[in-house]
Amino acid sequence: MTQSPSTPRGPRSAVFTPLDGATRSLQVARRLTDAILLGVISPGERLPTEAELAQRFGVALVTAREALSEIRRAGLVETRRGRDGGSFVLASSDTPTQVLTARLRGISRIELADVGTYEATLCAGAAERAAELASGEEATRLADWLADADFTTARTAARNQGGFLLELAVISQSPRLVREQIRFQAEFGQLLWLGLGEQAIRHEVYGCNETIVAAISAGDIDLARSTVRRLLKTLTTWLLKTKERLERAA
Amino acid sequence: MTTTQETAERIGALFNEHFSMLDALRTQVEGGMERGADLDALVLGFVQPRLMIEGATVAGAGYIGGPGSSPTPGVGGAKAMHFAWWLGPLAENPLSGTTTEVTRLDLAAREYADYLRDFSSLEWYSVPESTGARHITGPYVDHLCTCDYMLTLTTPVGARGAGIVGLDILVRKIEPQILRLLRAIDGPAALATAGGRIIASTADDWDLGSSLKQFSGCPVPGTTLVVATGENNHSI
Structure with missing residues (x-):
């Protein structure tokens, strides 16, 4: 069997499909959290920008921004400024337990x-x-x-x-x-x-x-x-x- | 009353119309390959007006190149296939929402389908590739394109390994035409695949996805399909 036909991908489109309903920023944060916990989005990887997230989830820019600060507070990502800036998934060794705890408590x-x-x-x-x-x-x-x-x-x-x-x-x-x-x-x-x-x-x-x-x-x-x-x-x-x-x- | 043979011929003509469209696309693609033309533009030009026809039975069509035809290599340098495939307007599709124009199939947005490691092993590609002849895949639920019940018609294009051209027929859209022809037969009748899976049936107890057990039927010319009737099939 050969490998899948293009760039390395996980079940990521599932992660980014449009959302509906209330508490959208929380839903976006949860989906990103689950993806990071499972390694679908890897440590060190840059997340899509606020604008990209907003577009892919079908939510307002402010909602995407809230979701990002939510997962930043949870210690999952860090935001770097500058030309190569953005939100990066942290590779800290104790992150998974912390995040899993937060996710399952929620x-x-x-x-x-x-x-x-x-x-x-x-x-x-x-x-x-x-x-x-x-x-x-x-x-x-x-x-x-x-x-x-x-x-x-x-x-x-x-x-x-x-x-x-x-x-x-x-x-x-x-x-x-x-x-x-x-x-x-x-x-x-x-x-x-x-x-x-x-x-x-x-x-x-x-x-x-x-x-x-x-x-x-x-x-x-x-x-x-x-x-x-x-x-x-x-x-x-x-x-x-x-x-x-x-x-x-x- | 019309005989089963006549009905099978009329259904054959219906499928031949679709295969003729495919042959025309193949001729265009092969010409384009010889000239070194932009195949994407060429395929889009051909399929767009056909996909935009009101009430079209064809939900998607295009050209899919063989392994290695895509300029972008796959995982681990695997030979990726080039998809020049377009979908017609969709009503409330779970993947792409409602669309009013043709849209290009974007496999990058179908990552849940990553578990399919090798598209060239799928029936709609592998059979025409190995036999060199046209082929009907399905009926099956196609979750790569539209998440609907589909018959996929494919035919090889160019030299061996160059790829296929194909089109997707929505079973629910072609069903009325098939049923009209089947109803010319007295008593229950079904159009089924060579393996017995029913595509359309006039029987009361027809069940989605079911197959005829031990059946004999009249071959549909130009296809591997059969028309089976109640006379020789208790399960219809």
Whole structure:
């Protein structure tokens, strides 16, 4: 397999898709935070300018500015002045824990659990349809893709996990499930994939993916659905457990 | 009543109209390649008026060069493919919102699709490339372009490895034309792929994405599609 066709990219377009609703600056800040935590935006990298952020998120300039000062306060980026200035992602070694704590404190257990429930329902439905409808060729293609997919780092695992769940929706043949999966991942994907920073979680999730592919190949609807639920449960439990641990320690 | 054979011929003619458009584009691109012309401008000039037709069945079209055709190398120096592909006006698309003009496909804004490591391994590219003949991919949900249910028609262009020209047909837009032809047959009938996946069906219990099991049908001339009828297919 050759590599992807252009410049190095992560699931970044998801990071920058337009937003709607209230507290937009907070939403922008959260999305950037999740992307930095997951390594989609790397330490030392320059963030887009206020004007670029405003345009890409579809928000006012002042909203983008507020979001940037929010993540600066959280100690995630530093702003340098001058010709080569801008906001740069900090590489400090203790940043991830600090930021993760702040990020998980900013979202209630109920919201975290609901994000997991929603994605589990969406993906279980897609997996069910995929197991019912997949041709032998589609199942083989998915198995081949998974066999070659890189799950060795948090960043590649996040990209490929998002891709895998999107592919389930594609095999379900439903344009609506595909669109909803893309929307969901844009909003919450980076948060939900945070557990993939741990090798044990990556290993377990990859094992679930393999079982799902086997279930789709065999047309085993129940196994496909229950394994997707287990996979999303693993990721959601990691978030809840980590939030509890960090907040108790604080 | 019209026979299944006649219906298959009429559906064949419908697809041939689309393939003729593709052949015309191929001729233009091949001419452009020989002259060393600006292929992007040439392709845009050809596809723009066709994508802007009110109620067009074609949602996107263009030329995609083989690996190495893009001046910008991919990750790790991989041979990137050049996409000269345009999309027609879109209504409330999750990726690009509502557009009223043609827009160029921007893969950089489709980074969630990065998990697709190699576009040249995808069916719409690999099959015409290896057979040297025109091909219909789908029906499938195409999340690279419009996030809709699609049939993609592709045909190789130039020397081997030079690339393909293609067009995307929205299944929901061509469905009325196919159904009108299928309804000339007495009883339930379906247009399906060689593998049995149903593109359009007049059956009451038709299910999105479903396939015919053990079927025989009348081949649609010039394609690998078949028209299957209720007489010999219980599952229609």
